[in-house]
Amino acid sequence: MSEITALTEDERDCYQEITNVAMGQAADRLARLLNVYVVLPIPNVNIIERSEFKMTIKSLEDAPSVSAVCQGFIGAGIAGEALLIFNDLSFSDIAKLLDYESVQNSNEELEMLMDVANVLNGACIQGIGKQLDINFSQSHPVVLGQHRPISELLDDKHATWERTMAIEINYTIEDHNVNCDLLLLFTEESVHHMNRLISFLLED
Amino acid sequence: MTTKVIICDDSNMARKQMSRSLPDDWPTEITLAKNGAEAIEVIKKGGQELMFLDLTMPVMDGYQTLEAIRKDDLPIMVIVVSGDIQPEARDRVKKLGAIEFIKKPVDKDKIKSVLIEYGMIEPPSSPEENAGGDNE
Amino acid sequence: MSDSKLEMTEFHWLMDVLQNIDVGLVVLDRDYSIKLWNGFMENHSGLRPDQAKGKNLFSLFNEIDKSWFQKKAESVFLLNVRAFTISEQRPYLFKFNNNHPITGRAEFMYQNATIIPLNNADGSTEHICLIVYDVTNSAMSKHDLLGVQSLLGSH
Numbered sequence: 050m051s052e053i054t055a056l057t058e059d060e061r062d063c064y065q066e067i068t069n070v071a072m073g074q075a076a077d078r079l080a081r082l083l084n085v086y087v088v089l090p091i092p093n094v095n096i097i098e099r100s101e102f103k104m105t106i107k108s109l110e111d112a113p114s115v116s117a118v119c120q121g122f123i124g125a126g127i128a129g130e131a132l133l134i135f136n137d138l139s140f141s142d143i144a145k146l147l148d149y150e151s152v153q154n155s156n157e158e159l160e161m162l163m164d165v166a167n168v169l170n171g172a173c174i175q176g177i178g179k180q181l182d183i184n185f186s187q188s189h190p191v192v193l194g195q196h197r198p199i200s201e202l203l204d205d206k207h208a209t210w211e212r213t214m215a216i217e218i219n220y221t222i223e224d225h226n227v228n229c230d231l232l233l234l235f236t237e238e239s240v241h242h243m244n245r246l247i248s249f250l251l252e253d
Numbered sequence: 254m255t256t257k258v259i260i261c262d263d264s265n266m267a268r269k270q271m272s273r274s275l276p277d278d279w280p281t282e283i284t285l286a287k288n289g290a291e292a293i294e295v296i297k298k299g300g301q302e303l304m305f306l307d308l309t310m311p312v313m314d315g316y317q318t319l320e321a322i323r324k325d326d327l328p329i330m331v332i333v334v335s336g337d338i339q340p341e342a343r344d345r346v347k348k349l350g351a352i353e354f355i356k357k358p359v360d361k362d363k364i365k366s367v368l369i370e371y372g373m374i375e376p377p378s379s380p381e382e383n384a385g386g387d388n389e
Numbered sequence: 390m391s392d393s394k395l396e397m398t399e400f401h402w403l404m405d406v407l408q409n410i411d412v413g414l415v416v417l418d419r420d421y422s423i424k425l426w427n428g429f430m431e432n433h434s435g436l437r438p439d440q441a442k443g444k445n446l447f448s449l450f451n452e453i454d455k456s457w458f459q460k461k462a463e464s465v466f467l468l469n470v471r472a473f474t475i476s477e478q479r480p481y482l483f484k485f486n487n488n489h490p491i492t493g494r495a496e497f498m499y500q501n502a503t504i505i506p507l508n509n510a511d512g513s514t515e516h517i518c519l520i521v522y523d524v525t526n527s528a529m530s531k532h533d534l535l536g537v538q539s540l541l542g543s544h
Contacts, residue, residue: 058265059265059266062264062265062266063264063266065264066264066266066267066336069264069309069336069357070336070357070358071336072336073335073336073337073338073339073356073357074336074338076337076339077337077338077339077340079339080339080340080341081339081340086339086341086342087339089309089337090309091263091309091310091311119489119492121487121488121489121490121493123432123433123486123488124431124432125432125435126435128486128490129490129491130489130490130491130492132491132492180358184409184428184432185432186411186428186429186432186433187411188411188488188489188523189411191489191526193492209490209494209496210490210491213491234491234492236490236491250266250270251266251269
């Protein structure tokens with residue numbers, strides 16, 4: 050199968066728009082859950098090499114430790130992962146928003162992570178699925194390195210892929226110190242399938 | 254009579270989807286704009302009646318565009334079409350003067366009913382006549 | 390709501406659950422032809438129900454050891470008992486990709502499976518249901534544990 054080295058302008062535009070709509074649905078749910086306003090920027094869509102991905106992950110690690118929730122999804126020849134990355138500094142603010150009296154221990158932090166991740170990951174994945182007419186299966190969420198460097202994920206001994214299509218969405222909650230990044234990562238094979246699926250959206 | 258309409262969205266795909274969702278039998282002259290700044294330029298030239306406006310755009314986003322229209326009292330009706338459907342987004346755009354908020358992906362029937370509600374197109378006179386074709 | 394309406398609603402719920410549940414469900418008849426293929430199986434195999442139903446299981450998935458599987462399944466058909474396969478015996482039944490294709494380390498999905506008899510009204514068994522569980526996470530943890538144990542020279 051041929052390599053996908055880059056997306057055409059039209060393809061990038063299409064993925065941005067599809068993600069935009071799915072993000073909006075996710076943000077809506079979060080907004081209602083927390084009674085806040087979620088700031089929605091334009092998503093970044095790119096094909097990235099494994100080495101670039103490692104750099105992206107590093108740059109997202111603003112503070113010494115981040116937490117991440119990871120969930121796989123699959124359907125109709127498209128497979129990938131939703132990686133939601135939280136800066137730990139956001140925890141106490143999220144706790145306030147979710148009405149947790151205090152977050153004293155790692156159990157409560159976990160509860161919170163799950164609550165927010167379920168909303169954002171799920172709504173985004175299903176939102177994209179709905180626009181492409183796919184009912185994605187989602188795997189159970191996995192918490193990656195609570196308070197441990199995420200870059201541990203990418204040790205080269207187990208390299209199974211060369212490149213991925215990464216859609217990066219940053220969620221910020223207005224007036225609160227809450228910031229998280231959702232990375233939707235699609236396998237190279239999936240991108241072939243998706244490009245075919247979106248071609249009907251792009252025709253005149 | 255042809256209605257002059259602007260579709261303002263940074264996404265080429267979204268602009269296409271919007272055009273395709275307008276009523277087939279509605280005579281329009283459509284101008285496409287990639288962001289709020291381009292749209293404002295077109296509006297200032299005059300003659301435009303209605304704009305479908307996205308919220309998330311670079312250079313000048315939907316909110317800034319609505320503010321600019323209000324500030325200069327520009328003559329145009331704005332319908333916001335956006336994927337950002339959270340409650341506060343809808344509130345903000347209405348307060349900034351948008352007449353309606355339609356969520357993406359756009360529903361053709363929803364567009365038609367909004368256009369009828371605001372008098373941009375004639376409602377079907379009666380079920381029997383509607384079947385026979387339009388009286389535009 | 391009338392009784393029959395309630396039953397229909399419950400029936401629809403059950404169908405919804407079966408379609409969306411995160412385990413694989415495959416119903417097979419006496420000839421190992423596929424009679425039911427749920428959403429999990431569809432999404433992981435890339436085969437839609439219309440592409441899987443009516444086909445022979447082994448013709449579609451030649452990674453399944455036919456004689457081994459049939460031996461297990463026959464005990465279910467004939468003796469009306471459940472049978473189990475675990476990833477320690479064979480890592481997988483169906484060769485599916487790891488659910489975490491980007492951040493995961495496993496080459497494929499490790500699976501446990503249960504085979505249950507589906508009885509006719511007269512008690513005979515002409516169909517079985519294969520339930521497929523994704524156990525990749527615990528399989529990988531076990532691997533890690535074994536790796537650590539051998540490093541420590543204990544086992």
